[in-house]
Amino acid sequence: MNTPALAAPVTAQGFKSDYKPIWCPGCGDYSVLSSFTKAFAKLGLRPENVAVVSGIGCSSRIPAYTTCYGFHGVHGRSLAAAAGLKLARPDLTVVVASGDGDGYSIGGNHFLHACRRNVDLTYVVMDNHVYGMTKGQPSPTTEPDWDSKLSPGGTGLRTFNPLVIALAAGANFVARAFAGDPNGTAELIAEAIRTPGFSFVEILSPCVTFRPEQREWKQMVRPASVKSTDDAARAARRIMTDDGMNIGVLYKGERMPYQPPIGKGRKRPSDLETEFAL
């Protein structure tokens, strides 16, 4: 009997493409890229079984730097594209990469409904509290008193709390990570992928160019002192009262992932292909 040879496991390095990142030296996103590749290797995935989908921003450049399938989409619309892909190809592991501008400003509405819908996706937001790519405008997570040439005196606006919003909207897994801890972040991403449903991982990823003070984050972050909970109300209370520097899984629920209703007269997303056939 001929047993087919087992393909050798793909190492983290094997998930890195030949394209060299063009991020600023010292940008937190370098480490996030290495956490992605380590998480994929840890889970024994193969590049041809993973799709990395993104919007626009420095953080959204990640798909090009991996050997997985990639889709560098439209600003703020990564979740819509990713949900469509996952429903059409449930066999793929779909990971979405975004930034605080991409995910919470222009893509804010998609974020709410992706949490609510609970499609089996992992949503990773590299939060640097600024629009890095467009040279330093304040984002929804920018502190109200952040004074800059583009926001003299600060915006005066209260910040968006993405983790609580994700919980309230129905995300099934909520975690906070720090780019300066690439191995810890890889573990969190791996756990997010393993958990069925919509998993949200917010990564504090310093923008050394427009927010150089974020270099101090490495002195400020700490592992969350309490274990993750499956009680959304308790998790929300904890998140609302912490200082935003607690790292770890903060909530893990058991909601069933969204499955498109497939019955008589209903079409599978893949059936739609025939309608577009020339």
Add this chain to the structure above:
Amino acid sequence: MSTKKSTKKSTKKSVKKSLKKSVKKSAKQSSRKNTAKAAAAAKRKAVKPVARPKRAAAPVASNAEFMAHAYAMETEAAERYAEFADSMEMHNNLEVAELFRKLSRIEQLHADQILEQMGWRQSPISVANVRWEGTEGPETADPTELHYLMQPYHALQIALVNEKRARDFFAHLAKVTRDAGVRKGAREMEEDEAEHVRLIEAWLKRTPKPDANWKTDQDPPVLSD
């Protein structure tokens, strides 16, 4: 046994040799000159590698486990320097890119030396699964210390901090371990790292110090400044 020893010696020699060669070469290298006005100097302070809090050694039960951790530490350091080299190359700071590439090769040599010494084809513990008590290994450079206009002197300062951290890590481990094999291995590694510290210090002495305006860019990427 004797083969192991002699391979260790020869690889050790090659690590030393490559460091020494780099020390000589850097004396000839010129520093990047920034001629622009001091007034426009960047707001941030000069790149000063921040010494991160000391990490207690993870409890390792045997010499093999110790060497696997040492291997992970060297590999992680090599990968980080390679990442720095790519980043500097992308920003056309080729002199610093070359230096980081060299540092990466040196760390990789040290990692390979551990495999040879242990007679391993690969480490029994996957590097990705090693967790440190802090966020990263004790020899892994901090990415937030980089600047696209940095000079070889700054890169060497970063390397010096990391070699010192590695030396102190092994010294601490040798002190706290109850296992004689681990103690012996940790002492040897401590000596290696101490030698690297001396060589980098010598290298630094021969490297031109950047002038006060090294961060001045006539065409800055930060338009809002």
